[in-house]
Amino acid sequence: MDSPFPSATAAPDIPTLLRTWSGNLTRNTSSAFASLRLKDYIRLVIIIGGYCLLRPYIMKLGAKLQMQIHEKESADRGFMDPNELRGAKIEIPGVESDEDDSGDEVHTGADMDFGRKARLRQRKFIREALEREEQRLRDEAEGSDAEIEEFLVKE
Incomplete structure (x- = not known):
């Protein structure tokens, strides 16, 4: 019995395990590409090319689906837009009035609370x-x- 492991019950040590993995990798890769025919090469090129061409569209589709899921979750939570938060007035204790002395100026939008x-x-x-x-x-x-x-x- 020519096993790389010393016994069936004992765990292999790290160097033995790495040698086994490297041997499997070199043997499998060399035999995989050595036995390819023209038909197999054409099939491989079509698969890789199709992946390269379709990947951007698949990523955009995934992003769109994920955006819809996030929008649905935020709608369920009652998400507030930052502009809505800017318009809300917060009471500060100890201060009676938060109005400016000059009533001439008209403020709108985000600069109002700056x-x-x-x-x-x-x-x-x-x-x-x-x-x-x-x-x-x-x-x-x-x-x-x-x-x-x-x-x-x-x-």
Whole structure:
């Protein structure tokens, strides 16, 4: 018994397995092309040429079918278009109005929300700075009132 494997139960080692595979590959490829006749060569050329000619059309058909499947799945999920998402207004807590001070300008489309968060953040910062300044002025006015009361005669 001339088997490449040492025993039927033991697993072959990697070098033995690679030698077996390389021997099978060289033997099968050389015998496959050595016994080809003219008819077999013509058949091989027709099969390969047909594949090369039909492959782009098959790929386009597959892409079209896959696109239809994806559209059907997105329709089932209720897919929203990005333009619909841009039109939606998101409430930002702590900010009463998200309108710009200038009412003259007309905005449409995607430029309407461009920089909205930055404008709101800036408006909120300015509002807080004004509140701090007003509080400082109130405190200062109360201090000066206390100084004036000191000089007033109480009866």
